[in-house]
Amino acid sequence: MTVRIAIAQCAPAIGAFKRNMDLHLDRIESAKRERADLVVFPELSLTGYYVKDLAGDLACSADDPRLEPLVAASRDIDVMAGFIERSADARLHIASGYWHQGRLVHVHRKVYLPTYGIFDDGRYFGAGERFETFESAAGRAGIAICEDLWHVSVPYLYAAGGATIVFSPSASPGRGVAEGGDLGTAASCRLMDRFYAQYLTVYVVFANRVGHEDGIGFWGGSEVVAPDGTVVARAGEFEEQLLVADVDPALVARERARNPLLRDEREDLVLRTLSARLGLGSAPDRPAGRTD
Numbered sequence: 001m002t003v004r005i006a007i008a009q010c011a012p013a014i015g016a017f018k019r020n021m022d023l024h025l026d027r028i029e030s031a032k033r034e035r036a037d038l039v040v041f042p043e044l045s046l047t048g049y050y051v052k053d054l055a056g057d058l059a060c061s062a063d064d065p066r067l068e069p070l071v072a073a074s075r076d077i078d079v080m081a082g083f084i085e086r087s088a089d090a091r092l093h094i095a096s097g098y099w100h101q102g103r104l105v106h107v108h109r110k111v112y113l114p115t116y117g118i119f120d121d122g123r124y125f126g127a128g129e130r131f132e133t134f135e136s137a138a139g140r141a142g143i144a145i146c147e148d149l150w151h152v153s154v155p156y157l158y159a160a161g162g163a164t165i166v167f168s169p170s171a172s173p174g175r176g177v178a179e180g181g182d183l184g185t186a187a188s189c190r191l192m193d194r195f196y197a198q199y200l201t202v203y204v205v206f207a208n209r210v211g212h213e214d215g216i217g218f219w220g221g222s223e224v225v226a227p228d229g230t231v232v233a234r235a236g237e238f239e240e241q242l243l244v245a246d247v248d249p250a251l252v253a254r255e256r257a258r259n260p261l262l263r264d265e266r267e268d269l270v271l272r273t274l275s276a277r278l279g280l281g282s283a284p285d286r287p288a289g290r291t292d
Contacts, residue, residue, distance in 0.1 A: 001250075003138040006031035006039040007222045007243040009235045011211025014048030017058055021046060021069055024081060027242060028073045034244045038078040038137040042169050042209035042222075043110075043146050044094060045082040049171040050213045055124045059086040062097065062107055074099035078137045080207075082145070082169050084125075085109065091126035096143050096169050098136065106134035108143035112151055118173060118216060121147070131157045138203065139164040139249045146170040149192065149206075159200040159262055164227075164252040166196065170208040174219035174238070186221050186237065198229035201255045201262055203247050210238055227255040 008027035012020045024041060031039035043049065047058045060066050062085055070079050078100045085095035085107065094110035109128025113121035131154060133142050142158030142165075149155065149168045158166050174183050189206065197204040203226060210220040223234040224245040233245035256262060275281060 002246040002248050003038070004034070004036045004244060004246050005138060005205060005224060006034055006036035007205065007207045007224070007235065007245075008039055008041045008045075009208065009210060009220050009222045009239075009241045009243060010042065010045065011209060011218075011240055012042075012045050012048045014213050015051060015054045015058065016048070017046060017066065020048070021066070024079075025069055025073060028077060028079060030242050031244075032077050034242070036077060036244060038080065040167060040169065040205060040207045041079075041081040042207050043082045043096070043171040044084065045169070045209065047082075047084055048213060049209070049218075050216070051084070052120070052124060055084055055092050059084040059092050061086055061088075062095075062104055067097070067104075070097075070099050071102055071104070075102045080143075080167060080169065087126075092124065093128060094121065094125050094145060095128075096145055096167075098134065098141075098143070100137070106132070106143070108132075108145060110145040110148060111154070112147040114147045119147075131161070133158060133161045133163045136165065136167075138247055139252070141165045141167060144168045146172060149196070155196045155200055155202065155204075159202050160265065160267055163202060164249060165203040165205065165247070166200075167205045168193075168207065170206060171218060172208050173216045183219055183221075183237065185219060189221065190223070193223060193225045194229050194231075197225040197227055198259075199261060201227040201252060201259060203227060203252070210240055227252050 080098045082096045085093045098106040111128040115122030140162045142163040144154045193204045208222050209218045220237050224232040235241045235243040
């Protein structure tokens, strides 16, 4: 049985929470007309990306009444959207929430905060500290917000933890030129999406934004890549679009039987090696005869 995913490749307005919420509700209605089971929005879709000192004014707790429209909308369709979360200890985080049947079932806080070049995340936000999987409309899932996906350990941890799909809501600016004249950022992201999907045998859902902030252009190019490395659907560049793709959760099992790299992964060896490198002692060996 296939699951229909809609990616709302959109251009949030910086600092305009209410306007952005209206945009979300409009795209959710469009996704419902397409009979989607889930609609995915980019990184910080409710606030804009380069918020800088506005971060504190735009932040809200995960149960803030300003998010109630998404709670209500999720009674008809699952919703993943990006916001600035103010945690109980008053720290601010770049976060993506997943709403299902009228309740928030998962929040991921961006762990890797780029603070170099044109990026300044670490100046305004605190880093997340967990990579947890959860049940989504398309199966067991993990969320890797933009820079998170550039660290190979992140999709690895999700796949090893049982995920069959990795969502990557992003605010990726267009930079550089690749060989052949393509946008450098696009070439890198597409290579990365395909590699993770094929070698970890997971679906990768890359939801990037478009529009401009502070003279920076976001390139879009959202896509869904299947666990055999094929591109299920891809949006255009630099324009708003509702990208709809049908994914088949059963394909994950078929690909893992055909290409059993994840089955043969030695998590115990990885753990022992890292523990030794960090001076934490040795992790226990895998019990004799164990194959899981």
